[in-house]
Amino acid sequence: MIGGPGKALLGVDDPEARFTALYDQHYRSVLGYTLLRAERQAAEDIASETFLIAWRQLEELPEPPLPWLLGVARNLLRGQRRSGLRRRALVERLAELSSEGDVTERVAEQVAEREAALAALAGLSELDAEAVILASWYGLAPADAAKLAGCSARAFTVRLYRARRRLSQALDLTPTTTLQEQS
Amino acid sequence: MNDVDERLRTLRPDALTEDAYRRRRDADLARAFATTVSRSGQTSGSVSSDASPRRFRLTPKLALTGALVGLAAAVTVPAVMTGTIGLRGPGGGRTAAITSPDPASGTSQVRPPATPGTPTVTLDARSFLLAGAETVARVTSPEGRYWFERTRTFEPVGSGATVAHTDESWYDGQAGRTVSNQDVKITFATEAAKAEWRAKGAPALWPGPRTEDFSRLTLSWRVGSETLTLDEARDLPGDAGELERWLRSAHQDGPFPAFVFDAARYLLSSPASPATRAAMLRVLAAQPGIVLEKNVLDPLGRTGFAVTTAEGHHTLVVDESGARLLAFAYTGPDESPRTGDRSVHLPFRKGLKIAYEDSGWVGKVGVRR
Numbered sequence: 001m002i003g004g005p006g007k008a009l010l011g012v013d014d015p016e017a018r019f020t021a022l023y024d025q026h027y028r029s030v031l032g033y034t035l036l037r038a039e040r041q042a043a044e045d046i047a048s049e050t051f052l053i054a055w056r057q058l059e060e061l062p063e064p065p066l067p068w069l070l071g072v073a074r075n076l077l078r079g080q081r082r083s084g085l086r087r088r089a090l091v092e093r094l095a096e097l098s099s100e101g102d103v104t105e106r107v108a109e110q111v112a113e114r115e116a117a118l119a120a121l122a123g124l125s126e127l128d129a130e131a132v133i134l135a136s137w138y139g140l141a142p143a144d145a146a147k148l149a150g151c152s153a154r155a156f157t158v159r160l161y162r163a164r165r166r167l168s169q170a171l172d173l174t175p176t177t178t179l180q181e182q183s
Numbered sequence: 184m185n186d187v188d189e190r191l192r193t194l195r196p197d198a199l200t201e202d203a204y205r206r207r208r209d210a211d212l213a214r215a216f217a218t219t220v221s222r223s224g225q226t227s228g229s230v231s232s233d234a235s236p237r238r239f240r241l242t243p244k245l246a247l248t249g250a251l252v253g254l255a256a257a258v259t260v261p262a263v264m265t266g267t268i269g270l271r272g273p274g275g276g277r278t279a280a281i282t283s284p285d286p287a288s289g290t291s292q293v294r295p296p297a298t299p300g301t302p303t304v305t306l307d308a309r310s311f312l313l314a315g316a317e318t319v320a321r322v323t324s325p326e327g328r329y330w331f332e333r334t335r336t337f338e339p340v341g342s343g344a345t346v347a348h349t350d351e352s353w354y355d356g357q358a359g360r361t362v363s364n365q366d367v368k369i370t371f372a373t374e375a376a377k378a379e380w381r382a383k384g385a386p387a388l389w390p391g392p393r394t395e396d397f398s399r400l401t402l403s404w405r406v407g408s409e410t411l412t413l414d415e416a417r418d419l420p421g422d423a424g425e426l427e428r429w430l431r432s433a434h435q436d437g438p439f440p441a442f443v444f445d446a447a448r449y450l451l452s453s454p455a456s457p458a459t460r461a462a463m464l465r466v467l468a469a470q471p472g473i474v475l476e477k478n479v480l481d482p483l484g485r486t487g488f489a490v491t492t493a494e495g496h497h498t499l500v501v502d503e504s505g506a507r508l509l510a511f512a513y514t515g516p517d518e519s520p521r522t523g524d525r526s527v528h529l530p531f532r533k534g535l536k537i538a539y540e541d542s543g544w545v546g547k548v549g550v551r552r
Contacts, residue, residue: 016216023212028200035196041393044203048211048391055215056385097196117190136191167187 019055022065027051029138030069036093036133037077046076067144074148090129091122120170127151128163135160210365210392217368218385327544329353330413330454331552335366337482337536343376344369345534346389353548356413358398360548365392396548404453406446407433413454421458423465430466440470444492448499451508452539481510482538510538 030050034043050073054061062068098114121129127149134145146156333351340346349365367389371377380386403410407430411419420426434442443466450463467473472493479489479500487500487509496515501508518530543552 016212019215020212023208027204027208027211028197031200031203032195032197035199040199044207045391047203048207048214049387051211052215052218052387055218094194097199098194113190114193117194121191121194132187132191133194136188137195164187167190171187171190 015058019051019058022054022058022061023051026066026069029066030073032137033070034073034077035097036090046073049076066138067140067148070138070140070148090126090133091118094118094121116171120167123170124163124166128159128166131156131159132163132167206394207392210367214367214391217366327546329355329359329545329548329550330542331545331550332452332542333540333551335483335538335540337534337538339532339534340388342380343372344380344388345372348389349540351551353545353550354402354413357400358396358548359400360394360396362394363392364390367391404449406430406449407435407442409433416450416453416455416459419450419455419459421456421462423462426459426462427466427469440472441492441494443467443470444473444490444497444499448497448508448511451499451501452542454542454544482512482536483510483540485509485538508539510536512536 027047031043031047034046034050037043038046050069053072054065054069095118098118121132124132130149131145134140134148138145140148142157142160143153145160146153149156149159151159331351331353333349335347335349337345337347347366347368347370348363351362351365353359353361369388371380380388401412403412404416405411409429409432420429430443430446431439433446447463447467451460455463467490474491474493474495476489476491478486481487481500485500485502487502489498489500491498494515496513498512498514499508500510500512513531513535514533515531517532541552545552
């Protein structure tokens with residue numbers, strides 16, 4: 001799917017092949033991000049617009065390109081917010097997304113897992129929640145994620161650490177110590 | 184800690200993003216590739232900050248589309264439910280001039296006859312239309328629940344730019360789907376116009392692809408004083424005499440030949456029966472003042488006959504047999520918008536062209552012929 005034989009055939013210098021590979025590899029990630037901040041149709045339009053901008057600047061894309069793409073999407077989202085679209089709390093939006101996502105019947109266990117994760121996220125501040133999501137969904141390096149979140153790398157690292165610790169506790173994922181009473 | 188990440192990943196909307204990826208990929212790639220980019224002498228610039236928010240606009244068009252769908256719009260005038268349910272083309276027919284398929288390429292040749300007002304119906308024109316009528320009449324009416332239509336519209340958007348987009352629709356009289364703004368391609372009349380657009384930051388001139396399913400919506404088309412639903416269009420007379428009587432009763436103002444021309448633009452691309460379309464061609468052939476030109480190319484490069492109104496502003500391109508409407512073109516002055524309570528009349532802009540790529544009855548939404 002990504003590049004693959006097509007890319008080899010066309011050669012790396014072919015802009016259309018490179019752009020197609022970029023799109024195939026990252027469209028879903030960019031849309032996942034815009035869906036957090038915009039209604040579905042608008043989120044899709046913004047993801048498309050992001051790639052159109054990437055096409056115009058294909059020669060200048062940094063490596064890896066994902067943080068750059070997410071940055072463009074973030075700027076487009078800001079413009080959209082100014083135009084008056086309602087901004088919803090991150091966790092509320094995630095809950096909506098997870099319910100509208102699958103049409104197929106989901107396994108009860110999965111539903112329970114998602115709900116537990118949502119409940120745990122709801123206990124975090126908006127910024128902390130965003131930090132763990134950026135790190136978990138996209139595996140962004142702290143420096144890149146920080147740029148996106150609009151803070152310093154250090155602040156981001158602190159935020160991420162704090163958020164993960166709280167989530168671990170909330171999800172009861174901390175290694176349990178078993179106490180045995182001796183009788 | 185990895186467990187936290189795993190749990191959070193269950194919240195990632197993968198089903199939604201996968202679905203959108205499949206739906207939008209082709210159009211997004213095509214849209215990008217249609218935008219020419221100079222790959223040399225790139226300007227430098229900070230990466231994430233130079234995507235100015237200005238470049239993204241939820242255009243009023245999108246909003247309007249939604250409003251229309253919710254409204255049960257009566258589309259004025261020979262309308263075809265193209266893409267945006269009559270938004271763009273509803274005039275549906277209201278546009279399509281015969282010129283070049285690609286304004287920038289300069290390869291096209293079709294021009295409306297430069298003799299507006301010439302009161303000549305050449306024998307050729309009449310016999311051609313009558314021959315077409317014979318052909319249409321021989322086509323049997325196929326069955327299928329949904330009326331499917333695909334058009335490619337070329338419309339000037341100001342500042343020397345022309346946007347081409349493909350729109351499809353399925354409609355059964357109540358419910359259906361529109362898929363708008365596919366394969367958007369922007370061309371510029373001159374290099375200077377293009378440079379000016381670039382200098383403004385290459386703003387998006389047209390929204391991206393959009394799919395809308397709708398239900399409980401009655402669309403109707405106004406032909407003079409008459410309003411036709413999908414079913415009513417199928418029940419129009421199949422006899423030229425009767426159809427002309429119907430047209431005269433519907434005719435309100437302006438010269439009757441111009442009204443007939445408008446009606447023809449709608450009926451020839453509508454779900455009306457083959458017999459009705461044949462009758463329409465016969466009535467059109469009988470009108471004074473129409474001008475015929477052979478061997479014209481429509482916006483998609485298909486050869487046909489151009490039938491132009493006496494004043495020279497509206498042209499229909501019909502295929503060689505006369506049986507099929509290929510395109511409509513408008514070359515008159517820009518029209519001003521008019522709206523009514525529940526109707527929409529989209530003004531034609533000079534240079535508008537609509538090519539009718541395909542139409543017919545299909546069994547299911549999403550099925551193409």
